[in-house]
Structures are given as structure tokens and as C-alpha cells.
Amino acid sequence: MHPAPSVIIFTVLSGLGFGMLAFLGIGVLDVQGVAAFMPFAIAFTFAVSGLIASTFHLGNPQRALRAFSQWKTSWLSREAWLSAATLAVMGLYAINVIFRESTIAPLGWLGAALAVATVFSTAMIYAQLKTVPRWNHWLTPVYMLTLSLAGGAILAQQTAAALLLLVCASVAQLLHWIFGDRRFAQQGSNIGSATGLGKLGKVRLFEPPHTGTNYLLKEMVHVVGRKHAQKLRVIAFVSMILLPIAIVATWPGSLAGTVFAAGFFVLGTFASRWLFFAEAEHVVGLYYGKHDR
Amino acid sequence: MASPNPTLDTSPKVSDEVRKTTCYMCACRCGINVHMKDGPDGKKRVAYIEGNRDHPVNKGVLCAKGSAGIMQVNAPSKLKAPLLRTGPRGSGQFKEISWDEALEIATSWLGPLRDNAPEKLAFFTGRDQSQSFTSYWAQNFGTPNYAAHGGFCSVNMATAGIYTMGGAFWEFGQTDWDRTKLFVIFGVAEDHDSNPIKMGIGKLKANGGKVIGVNPIRSGYNAVADEWVGITPGTDGLLILSMIHLLMKAGKIDLNYLSRYTNAPCLVNETPGSPEKGLLLRDGTGKPLVVDRKTGVLEPFDKAGINPDLAGSVDMDGATHRTVFQHMAEHFLSEDYTPEKVSDRCGISADRIRALAAEVARVAFDEAFELDQPWTDFRGERHEKMLGRPVSFHAMRGISAHSNGFQTCRALHVLQILLGTVEVPGGFRFKPPYPKPVEAHPTPHCKSQPKCPLDGPHLGFVRGPQDLALKEDGTPARIDKAFTWENPLSAHGLMHMVISNAHAGDPYKIDTLFLYMANMSWNSSMNTSSVMDMLTDKDENGDYVIPKIIYSDAYSSEMVAFADLVLPDTTYLERHDCISLLDRPICEADAAADAIRWPVIEPDRDVRGFQSVLVDLGVRLGLPGFVNDKGEAIYADYADYIVNHQRRPGIGPLAGFRGDGSKSGRGEVNPDQLNRYIENGGFFVEHVPEEAAFYKPWNTAYQEWAVGLGFYDKPQPYLFQLYVEPLRRMQLAAEGHGDRQPPDHLRQRIIDCMDPLPIWYPALEDREIDEDAYPVHALTQRPMAMYHSWGSQNAWLRQIHGMNPLYVPTKIWEEKGFKDGDWAKVTSVHGEIRVPVAHMAGLNENTVWTWNAIGKRRGAWALEKGAPEATKGFLLNHLINELLPPKGDGLRWSNSDPITGQAAWFDLRVRIEKSRPRKHSKPTTSSQVSPVGEGPTIVQKKVEA
Amino acid sequence: MTELPATTQRKLGLVIDLDTCVGCHACVVACKGWNTENYGAPLSDVDAYGADPVGSFLNRVHSYEIAPTGGGCSQTVHFPKSCLHCDTAPCVTVCPTGASYKRSEDGIVLVDESACIGCGLCAWACPYGTRELDQVAGVMKKCTLCVDRIYNENLEEVDRVPACVRTCPAGARHFGDLGDPDSDVSKLVAERGGFDLMPEQGTAPTNKYLPPRPKDRLTAQPVDISSLTPVAEEPKGFLGWLDKALEAL
């Protein structure tokens, strides 16, 4: 899949924002009033800017409200509802914390649940796609959720939770890579089944339907070199998991530590998310002679 | 359950009006419905083009190009006004001038030529469809130097067909698609008959029939072929002769057909040393003689009641004269043609050759059938049934565009005739006005005198040395050296030699080169780089070696940049055209038909239909045929000419709706004729009566019908020429007989090549070069969705073919270690190119190929300079040449068929090596300035008021 | 409405004959032409005359080569592909706006362009690559099965077929109700062993493909060449045969 900046930014930042909101919702903050403003502002900024980034991917963003209509079937629609609901609930919660210095715990717990659900539904947008075998796996929501919460924990300065979640995320990430690398073959689509001609013999693309490119190729057929991907995986893992663990463990609770840990985490997550897209092979590539091994 | 979904208007109005005309995105000439809608300014715009269901050619279907016609009409590359060159030739620098100025300049250039030396005008046209008109103009101008593009296109096929059986494929005939069971197609990627062949193959398959494709490349028709024969280029003649060998040997030939309808029973003069040796014995009136098997008596071939004897012979003048058939038996049964002998060369196993011949024989003879249709033959014999043989053949440039192509095409026609599958149900059928034997065609004319029309039509079919276009001193009369000893039967001229000969001043120098609708500086020249050099070359005085060039194009093509004066044409939806029975009509086997184009939209630029411009020039030059005794214009414009011109009394460009509108073929001028065509969908059809549907050359009912329509003035039944006498007459001259004698250096070649029975010889280029140094054959194919260079200006089509890789077969791909994305250096004796490669498995293992004419010069066609057509696209033409490599004898040997002058595009041999990946294919030609700017970035068009 | 109808009254779709398709792209361009002027926003082309032209097309023709399992020479197959109007269309259920829907009356899968936000998710969900986001209009484009032709009362009855079917010169495209076992298309599918693309994706496509017929049999199996038995081994013998054969005429 084409690693479009808008969707990478969306999933990374909103993941982070909702992850942090989840922690704020369960009341990890020990301050109220103006002092609580910054954490909420940070969480909301991440969540909202992620959501805004996602609209850059739209052909007709002015109609974005319509995306709320199909919650019965569409994960994207559910994500719209859930993110809006999270923002609303958590907004209310935050207003109370900041301006009325009152913590309405049930509201916070609801908001936290909604935040987690939002991230889950974001993940499901990808995980539901049979067409992208690498994503089409229960590990995808696990990968996104653990990362989202790990990031939230770092930002919310929850050392223990952060360390635990980073370890979980590392497992999720590694498994997602390991299983992901095999998913395409497992899932069973190949150029033979794509064309239905596989029964006759070995099929190869002779001529594509057009000599230039098209929307499908730009959007869904992205090929990364193995070596390049390996390198990025190492960078992502180090920056997203190892460095934050080291920093959080070494300087728990320190502001600088949090900033650095979060900084590395975000950079690493961008790399991981870039790979999440770039390495994901859409079955449509088969028609163009791609991904067939 | 009612749909909960949005309510849709499922019956939107399709358009405000439908105008029916004829497509010209290629030369197939399908009928189109042009849907018009009102634009924002209230003017009617073209909104959508679909096929016309009533049309005889396409019956409603349309190809990719046809549907994309709207983008051709909207193309930003359309020329806008007449252009006068301001920069150096080739630069593309012009200023726009008015039509008055343009026509005055043209008149001031051409007038003095006509008054002093008309041959100094060379007027050549491309694939236009008004050759009966353009030739009429050239004839009245008086220059001998006129032809259309046929000489480089497929004259081998056309002449071999006409000399053998009075017609060939495409324009002359087609398969009996309704009844054929086995269709064998040689060397065709697309052909002119684009839609009909596809419709035919579809129909045949639906009927359970089979297709055999003989082609080095398995794409298109060869992809759907049930059997693919991946032959080595240039060897089809051998394969066909081997099939003939097997069929003859097994007696799987139609003896009845051969004895009645061909010259197989005619007797070959075998008098030793006689100037008649090898010609047919004839009676006093010139009719070939045959032995009547019933009486053993010599009789004229057409005598009623005779039974011509294939095994007959007569003793006379001290020799036994045997039938053509006996000569054929000797010739074809020769061991040279056993499958084992030809197998290696053809790249096809002997078993497969046998299997092919057996399959053809099986279908022709075991699946023969009869139609309940009585008919009467030219000897007066009534037949109760029509015997059908459901094997049909088709072929085009794959066998034609080789220097042995004439004989190969001959061989294929002879194979069809031996099987008795021509003009029979299930076989190959002629389209009116064909069949038309050589005798019904003119001979070439070349006598030019100042201020006089030429002595007759330029092009024709030579019967012998007497018809060659030679001057008194024996030198060529024509600039292209057509109808000379180098290529005596060059019935379509040699357009590919014009620039080269004019540049060399061989046989003489010319003053003005006047071209129409041919991209001669680019894809239609055999060597693009050298032709561009010749067009820009200057003499010692600093003047261009070819002094003046006038060119008519509708678009900003590569050739435009090399013209001194450009006459911008309209597009096909903006003008009158006439697809005439005098020329290249749209007939089907069951019907005579012709068609028009008419301005369904008005041009929005200062352009004029070229034919109307020729009418205007004719008047300005005072050409007979265009002005009357008082010097007044006879025709106002081309539309006026179409309606009012008469070739013979009652016969004009259009056959339909003559007289009061009810007369077909012959009839007085009808001033309302064009309107009647428009009302009828742009065409006219007259069906062939059922009794006349088959056996046309010999069928009395057909002959009478044809006379009625004015194809000829009296019935002219004839025999198929398995043995072609005009060829033998050339050989006789080369053997020293007669007073017109070939130059000595050509004698042996004439004797070797011009065998009156089909033979095979290796391509001329193969003889001249080291085959080991250039082991690979290199070909082009036409993409179905592109028409030569025209398609690239089409925003839709160029997305399908925006660049062209060189396709390499598995053997070479692996040998050279190619990978996807690689580039190669490809070298021929004439040059070198660097191009992207791609792998193809369904390809003859010694052949590479690419799509034709995708490569473009930067700046042409209103494309951005970085367009893939110009950066990655390429022409194979840089590797070909119109001349063979020099032999050191000081002579210029043309790379053409020695019989017809057909350009030998497909004789090309190359060597291929891996090269470093590149950004640009090589050679890179400098860019030309676009006289029309560049196209817009976004195209999003919907006609709305 | 992105809920799929439980059943549809009819299953209109295409049957494409891979044995007959010559790869001419006529259907591609006819589709482009019709759909530029009809249903929804015109199909745009960006960088139309430039270095990197990209336009929306609803139908595209790929070409493949097959190396036959049992050996033998390579086969070429031209392969047109447009929306298959799947029964369990994943492109519909993922759509957040309801713009993508499957009609209950005939099974046609459509995009209501006025509701489409151009998120592209449906194109991601489609395994076949038959949806393209129009770069200028920003809405999703796909084959409409020419819903504005097949019921169009302004067209003659014979012309109420998709533009691509009407134009296909080879007659390789067939249109009809695949839900009706007695329809011509259903019979064709049954006779010729029509198949689904990527059945493992579980999309239950309506469109079917007819496989290429067996090829290159004149070498693959022992061929009967008895018809080529020479009439005589000697040239003289040939003339003897000729004499006899002529007598028999």
C-alpha cells in the first residue's frame, strides 16, 4: 500500500492522542484545574490533528459528516462515531477537571473505554481488509492498541504501564512482522487465482493495461526493497521500543525523559507505520504481476 | 422488495441529435453515430461516438480508436492556420499566414513547374481515401510522380492477389465468416479490416470453428488462435510451399476446380529458344488454349461444353507443350519442399507442418458441403449446387513486407486455389468491385509534357516489359523508379524511395515535394534519422537539396516541422470525404457499398479540407478537369466534385442515389445525392443477388450484375493465374529476348526471382549481411488501440500505449541475463538504438519486436517534452533503411521486393546486448517547436449546456 | 446503504470469454466515452498530454502469458476486468457514507457520487482493482454496469446493453441475468465452465470468465495425418493418379 503521509500521521498521532486520553480518562492525573490543562491539551492536540490529517486523504472532505452514517457495517463510520464520542466525552470530562476541578470518574472511564474502542476501530479499518493479507489478522488491532496505549502511557508518565505496554507492543510488533511476512502466501491468492488461469499453467503478466500508472498502482501497489525494509525495521524497533524503555526506566517521571522517550517513540512509530503500509501487499498487485512468489 | 437505495434516472437523455458518418481513426471505415449535445454556447458539440448498427462494415461495433475519436477532434495538436516556415527546416518555427497567401505561394511554386517541367513536382499521399481524386489532380497537372503509400505498405499482397486471382485480402475480399470452419491467418497483427476480422473470429468461434495463427509473435489474433505457429520471419513461403507439396503429393487438391476455373490446364509453350518459351499457347484472338479431355482437341479456354484437361499436352513446333498443372506438379513435388527440408529454416517441426497440412486437407475435403443454389458458369454450364470448402485464409504485412513477399503471397493464393477455397462457400470471397483481373486494370503511364495532362493514369499493372515506366533512354521516368527493371510490377509506386532518390538526384532532381497525410520524416520513413538529414541537407549554394516542401496535415506531426508551407487540414468530423467504388470502397462480399464523411461539426480554426484545397489549386493553376474552356472553376469544392464529377458517363465518385435518387451504380448526376447519403446513415449498399454470391469470376449472374452497376462495361470472366505470364515475360527479357532489355546487373536477379510459379528465396538483406553478426529478427506490430503516430495525441489512447518496450523471447532473455526494467543496445547494419526491454515467452526464439510508431519526437503532437512517448518510446525505423547495405558496386540497391518494390520492413536483422538503464531511449532527436503549444493538464469533459 | 441486500431479484452481470478476447481495448474506451458523458462526474485525465498521464477508467485489459502445466508453448490471454458486482461485496460494507451500495433489484453495485467523500476505502476492500478514485472530482468511480443504458427508454431495445458489450468487436462480452439459470449467460457459463476470480476472497462475484479453450493440439496429441498419404511415390505415378482422378471427375 502506498504509505501516504496523511494516513501515517493520522494513525500515529490519533493513536497517541487516544492512548493518552485513555489514561487521562482512568484518572491517572493527580492534578486538577489549570495544571491539568497541558496534559489534556496534548492528548486532544494529537487526537484531533491526527483526525484532521486523515481528512487530507479524502477526495471530498467537505462531505466528511456523511461518514457517520454507516456505523452498522463500516469500521470507518464506527471510528468516526467513536472518535467523536471520545472527544465529546473526554472533552466534557476535561472541562470538569480543568474548569470545575471536579473529576467525574464514570465519565472518565467511559471516555477511556471509548478511546480504546476508537483505536480498535481504527485498527479494524485495516484488519478487516482481506485484500491486504498482512493486515487481515487479529494482530493488527493488538499492534495498534498496544502502541497507542504505550504511547499514551509514556505521555501520561505512567512508568510501569509504559514499560509493560512497550514490552507488549514489542511482542505485537515482532509478531506482526513475522506473521505478516507469511500472510500473503497463507491467504492463498496468487496470480493464478486472480486470473483464474492458474489451472492451465504458470501465469505471468505480459502487458499491463496501460503503460503509465493509475490510481490503483499509486494507491495500492508499493514495492519496498527487502534490505531497505529490514533496515527500517531495526530503526523502528530501536526508536519505538528500546530507546523509550531505556529512557523511561532510567528517568522515570522526568519531564525531559518523557519528552525524549515520547520523541523517539513517535519517530519509531512513524517508521513502523510507514512500514505497516509500505510492506502491506494488496492482492490487486497480482493483476500487475506483483507480489507473486 | 423496493430498493432502499437512491432513486436513479435510468433513462437519461443520451443526446440531442445523432449524426451518422464514417470513422477515420483508421482506414477500416466503420459507420459511426456521432451523438451531439448543446454546449454552453448553444452550439452542438460531439458528446459520444458509437458504432452504427446498420453499417455494412462494423454493424454497430467500434474499436478503441473509433470510440476515442472525440479526443482526436478535441486534440490540442490540431493545426490552426496555414503555416509558412520561418526557422530552419525541422525546427518547427513557423508563422501563421492566411489561406489566400498560402494558396498564392503554392501556385507560384507549382505554376512554373507545370509550364516547364511537370515532373519536378512529386506529389505523394499517405493513407488518404481519395486516391481516385488526388491521382486525377496529379494526372491533370501532368507530373508522372504521383502515388499513394501502398508501395511501402502492402503492395506485395495486393499485386500477388491481383496477378493471381484478381483480388486479395481486405479491400478486395474476406472470409466467408458464416460458413468457414478453419481460418488460417498469416502475419497479421490488426490489418485494415480491424473490426470485421474480430467480428469474424468471434462468429467463427461461436460456430465451433478453429483458428490457426502463423506469426512469430503470439498476441492479438494469434493469442486467440487455437494453434499458434511461431514461424521464423521471412520463411512463410517455404512453409506454404511445403504444405502445397504435401497436399499435392496426397492428391488433396480440387482437380475439378483447377480444370474449370484456373489456368492449370493451359499449355505452356516449350519451344526451345523461342521468345515465346514459357508463355501460354493462345489462339489467333489471344485466348489461351486448353486440351478438351473429351475430344483431345485444342480449344479456347472459354468454349462452351469443354472439359479442360489438366494432364493434356500437344506436340507442336518440335516440342511437347504441357499444361501448367504438369509444370506445377514437377515444381511443387520437388524434394526441396519436403517438411524435413524446410523445417529448420522455418523454425517449425516437420511433424507440425504435416499436421497443419493434414488439418487443412481434412476440413477442405472431409467437411465439404453444398449450398442449394443453382448458378450458371461462363461456359454456359448450369450447376445445381454450390460446393463449399470451409477453409479460409487471411494474410497481411507479415508475409508481404519482406523482399520475398510477392512470391510468398503468390504461394498463399496458389495454396487456396489448389484447395478450391476461393469464391466458394466457406472459403475466401471477393468484395465488389473485385474480382478484377489484371486485364481490367490500366497499365502505368508516365509521359509528361509541359502544360499537358499525363498520358493516362499513373499506376497500373504491367503485362510485360513494354509497360515499364522508362524514358526513351531507358532511364526511370519516375522519381521513385517504379515500374523499372529494379521492381517492374510496382503497382503502387515506391513512396519510401521518393525522398531518398530526390535527395540523391537519382534518377533526376525535383523542385517541389508535395506530401499529404504521411509522416514521412518519422514513422513512415524506413530510416528516420537519415531522412531527417536528407530533408534538411543543403547544397554547395546553401540551398536545400530538396528545394521546396509543401505538406498537408491536420495535426502537429513530426513531418510538419520539415515543411516549408503547411496546409492545415480538417479532422474527419469536419469535412466531406468520399469512400468511392472508383477507389477503395467499403464493400462486403455480399454487397457493393460506398460511403461519405460530412461535416458533422464546423471547424473552429482556420483550416480547410485538403481535397477542397486541391480543387482550389487546380483552378488557380488552370488544370484541365478543374476549369472549363473559359478558365472558370468546374467545381466549387470537393463536395461539389463528389456529386458532379463523372468518370464515364453516368459513373461518378458515388454509386448510390444517382439520377432521381433511385439509380444505383450508373445514373445521371443527382444534386441531392449527399443529402440522400446523410439520410441513409452516410453510406449506400446494393446487395449481390444470391445466385451471384459465389464463383464470381465465372458466374454469369455476377458478371451481369457487375456490368449493371458499372464496375465494367461488359462481362469479363477469367481464369485464376496459377502461372503468371507477365513474370515470365520479364524473365524472357532478362534472357535476352525483346528490345526492352534490363541492365546487365539485374538480369540474373530477374531470372531468379520472377518465376511464373511461386518460389521462395531468402530475404535480400540476409544475403548481404553476416547473419551471425546479426542473428536476431526484429519486427514491429500495430497496436490495436493506436493508429500509427496519430494516437499519441489522444489523451485516452496514449494512456494505453504511452511507451513501447522491445519484447525479447525467453531464449535471448535468459542468455543475456535480462531482468525487468533493463535496457538493451540493439544494432543493425544501419544503426544502433538503446531501448527498454520486456520479456515475452510466446515469441519465436530468434525474434524481438515492439509496437509500431509509439516513439515521438519531443515537441510534436502538442505533448509535453517529457512525455514518455519521447523519452522511453522509440522507433525501430532507425535500424532499417530504404537501401540495402552498399555492395561496393557504386549502385544504390533498394531494400524492396525485386518484383513489386514493396518496402522490406520486416527483413531487419539485429544484434542485441544488455546496456545500462537509461532515462532516455536513444537516439534522441532534437526537439521541435510546437506551432500549437502544449495540451492542457487536466481533461475533464462533459458536454453540458 | 452499505448493508448488502440479503438477496437480489436479479443478478445482472457480464460474462467475458477469454477464448475470444483479442485484447483490442475497445471495451475500455467505449466505457470511458460513455461514462464521461453519463452517470456522475466526467472521468477525468490528469497530466493528459504530459509526462505522467493518469486517468480514471472503469474497465481495463491486462495481458498474461501462461506456461502450460504439461509443457508446450506459451499461451497469451487478454484479460478485461471491470467491477464484478459481487454478491458479498466488501467494497460496500466498508463504505462509511453509504455512497457504495448494491441494488436489491438487480445486484448492481454503484457509488452515489453525491454522498462519496473519496476516502478510498472501498477501493482498498476490492480485491480486483476495479474502483478508481477520480483525481479531479474526488469521488470513487466504478463500473455501473451501464445502469443508465440497460433500462434507458431513450435507447432502442437492442441498445439497452452496456457500452462495452455493444462495442466489443469480437463478441467476447456477454451481458445478462446470472441469477436466472435459464438465461443465455447462465447457460454459457454452464457450458463453458465459467469461473470466478479469486474465489478465496469470498466475494461471490457475479461476473464470470469463460476459460480459453485447449490450444496447440496439433502437436500435443498424435495427429491423424492419414489424409496426407501420397498417391504415389514417383512423379510418374503422380501423373498416373492424375489421369485416373480426372477420369473419375
Ligand SMILES: Nc1nc2c(c(=O)[nH]1)N[C@H]1C(S)=C(S)[C@@H](COP(=O)(O)OP(=O)(O)OC[C@H]3O[C@@H](n4cnc5c(=O)[nH]c(N)nc54)[C@H](O)[C@@H]3O)O[C@H]1N2
Ligand atoms: N490499430 C491499427 N490498425 C491498423 C494500423 C494501425 O496503425 N493501427 N495500420 C493500418 C495499416 S497502414 C496497415 S498496412 C495494416 C497492417 O496490418 P498488419 O498486416 O496486421 O500489420 P503489422 O502490424 O505490421 O503486422 C504484421 C504482423 O506480421 C507478423 N510478421 C512479421 N514478419 C512475419 C513473417 O515473416 N511471417 C509471419 N507469418 N508473420 C510475420 C508480425 O508479428 C505482425 O503480427 O494495419 C492497418 N490497421
Ligand SMILES: Nc1nc2c(c(=O)[nH]1)N[C@H]1C(S)=C(S)[C@@H](COP(=O)(O)OP(=O)(O)OC[C@H]3O[C@@H](n4cnc5c(=O)[nH]c(N)nc54)[C@H](O)[C@@H]3O)O[C@H]1N2
Ligand atoms: N517500423 C515500421 N515502420 C512502418 C511500418 C511498420 O510496420 N514498421 N508500417 C509502414 C506502413 S504500412 C505505413 S502505412 C506507414 C504509415 O505511416 P504514416 O502514413 O506516416 O502514418 P501516420 O502516422 O498515420 O501519419 C500520417 C499523417 O497524417 C496525419 N493526418 C491524420 N489525419 C489527417 C487528416 O485528416 N488530414 C491530413 N491532411 N492529415 C492527417 C497525421 O497527423 C500524420 O502526420 O508506416 C510505415 N512505417
Ligand code: SF4
Ligand atoms: S476500425 Fe476503429 S478506427 Fe478504424 S474505422 Fe473502424 S472504428 Fe474507426
Ligand code: SF4
Ligand atoms: S468487484 Fe470490487 S468493486 Fe466490484 S463489487 Fe466486487 S468488490 Fe466491489
Ligand code: SF4
Ligand atoms: S470512497 Fe466513497 S464510496 Fe468509497 S468507501 Fe469512501 S465514501 Fe464510500
Ligand code: SF4
Ligand atoms: S458495463 Fe458499462 S460501466 Fe461497466 S465496464 Fe462496461 S461500459 Fe464500463
Ligand code: SF4
Ligand atoms: S472489446 Fe472485446 S475483444 Fe476487445 S478487449 Fe474488450 S473484451 Fe476483449
Ligand SMILES: [Mo]
Ligand atoms: Mo500501411
